[in-house]
Amino acid sequence: MTEQLFSAASEVDRAFLFILAFAVGALVLVTALMLYFSWRYHHTRNPEAVEIPGSLGLELLWTILPTAIVMAMFWFGWTSFKAMRTVPEGAMEVGVEARMWSWAFTYPGGRRSAELVVPVGGDVKLAMTSRDVIHSFYVPALRLKMDTVPGLTTTAWFNIAAPGEFDILCAEYCGLKHANMITTLRAVPEEDFRQWLAGADAASARAGELFSAYGCTACHDLGGGQGLGPPLDALGGRTGDVLLPDGGRRRITVDADYLRRAMLDPGAEIAEGYEAMMPSYQDQIPEADLEAMIRWMLTGDTAGPPPGRELAEAEGCMSCHSTDGSSIAGPSFRDLAGSVRRVRDQSGAVHEVVADDAYLGQSILDPGALVVEGETPIMPEYDYLDAEQVARLVEYIRSLGPGGGAQP
Numbered sequence: 412m413t414e415q416l417f418s419a420a421s422e423v424d425r426a427f428l429f430i431l432a433f434a435v436g437a438l439v440l441v442t443a444l445m446l447y448f449s450w451r452y453h454h455t456r457n458p459e460a461v462e463i464p465g466s467l468g469l470e471l472l473w474t475i476l477p478t479a480i481v482m483a484m485f486w487f488g489w490t491s492f493k494a495m496r497t498v499p500e501g502a503m504e505v506g507v508e509a510r511m512w513s514w515a516f517t518y519p520g521g522r523r524s525a526e527l528v529v530p531v532g533g534d535v536k537l538a539m540t541s542r543d544v545i546h547s548f549y550v551p552a553l554r555l556k557m558d559t560v561p562g563l564t565t566t567a568w569f570n571i572a573a574p575g576e577f578d579i580l581c582a583e584y585c586g587l588k589h590a591n592m593i594t595t596l597r598a599v600p601e602e603d604f605r606q607w608l609a610g611a612d613a614a615s616a617r618a619g620e621l622f623s624a625y626g627c628t629a630c631h632d633l634g635g636g637q638g639l640g641p642p643l644d645a646l647g648g649r650t651g652d653v654l655l656p657d658g659g660r661r662r663i664t665v666d667a668d669y670l671r672r673a674m675l676d677p678g679a680e681i682a683e684g685y686e687a688m689m690p691s692y693q694d695q696i697p698e699a700d701l702e703a704m705i706r707w708m709l710t711g712d713t714a715g716p717p718p719g720r721e722l723a724e725a726e727g728c729m730s731c732h733s734t735d736g737s738s739i740a741g742p743s744f745r746d747l748a749g750s751v752r753r754v755r756d757q758s759g760a761v762h763e764v765v766a767d768d769a770y771l772g773q774s775i776l777d778p779g780a781l782v783v784e785g786e787t788p789i790m791p792e793y794d795y796l797d798a799e800q801v802a803r804l805v806e807y808i809r810s811l812g813p814g815g816g817a818q819p
């Protein structure tokens with residue numbers, strides 16, 4: 412058994428070990444007595460049957476002893492059940508939404524994620540429900556298992572004593588990709604959690620690492636200092652002049668497009684006061700990394716809209732749609748944008764449509780309107796996403812389209 416991270420889990424283990432100990436003891440005792448009796452009372456040793464009138468002492472013993480044992484089992488079971496069911500006051504409430512075949516977690520303040528992130532030592536209450544069928548939220552390391560039922564809110568709570576990562580599984584068979592319903596419970600120090608909740612999460616820490624991984628930090632400082640090139644932090648919204656190769660100049664406002672150009676075609680616009688010595692990173696940085704770095708340069712450590720991939724993961728798209736051309740439970744996102752789709756409308760008629768932005772957006776908001784031929788219409792409606800979120804998802808799908816750049 413893994414170490415005990417959660418006080419209620421140790422109560423569960425105690426109840427389990429107690430019952431196991433008596434079950435093993437009873438097995439050994441009964442087996443030993445059976446063997447002894449079949450030897451002791453064998454007919455060769457006892458040719459005459461003997462009448463045994465009974466024994467009050469024995470009767471009492473085998474009534475009272477098992478009753479006491481069963482009551483003790485009940486006591487351990489009851490106290491561990493109570494410990495798991497009694498949510499401490501002031502626990503942070505996290506919404507859990509199960510759906511085919513992924514999890515979504517909603518935190519106070521509205522942040523959503525596909526992984527469950529919690530502060531070490533903090534009481535966490537889970538308010539769980541399902542969008543489609545019955546699933547079951549299961550964290551073996553915490554001995555925690557609770558069904559999630561459509562239309563009903565079930566609860567559970569825990570408090571993790573040490574940082575770590577633990578598996579979250581679905582323990583209720585829920586269809587084709589049930590086995591894919593795995594995600595991670597990450598317990599992080601309080602301070603990291605607060606930063607993560609505010610949006611300065613692992614993605615931006617990772618972005619910081621990306622700049623050194625791709626060698627940018629050789630020329631750029633990330634903390635405002637001077638290098639061969641301008642500092643890269645908090646560039647968003649800044650205006651300035653750039654020099655063009657023909658000697659002209661242009662006034663620019665730093666936005667995502669400008670930063671993309673600055674990385675992919677640095678010779679075309681040169682920041683004033685610097686040498687044109689930055690190499691081009693065309694085709695060298697996968698799209699997802701590029702997006703993460705651009706976001707970091709624009710917003711620094713403050714919360715920015717997560718890039719499309721992160722949103723697609725948080726919304727569970729990736730449990731049905733692959734990015735490598737394979738079919739999970741729906742068409743792959745790879746090379747989808749711009750391709751010709753054969754779809755069936757609600758009257759059953761088949762059309763050919765081009766997967767442009769409008770089609771992709773509609774497929775997300777109202778997937779039942781046009782169903783791809785040969786596919787089962789199991790995709791949930793994402794009509795609660797706002798226009799900006801849909802646009803971000805569409806952009807992500809487009810980035811995986813033909814000529815859409817690197818594979819994340």
Ligand SMILES: [Cu+2]
Pocket residue numbers: 509512545546547581582583584585589592
């Ligand atoms: Cu499930």
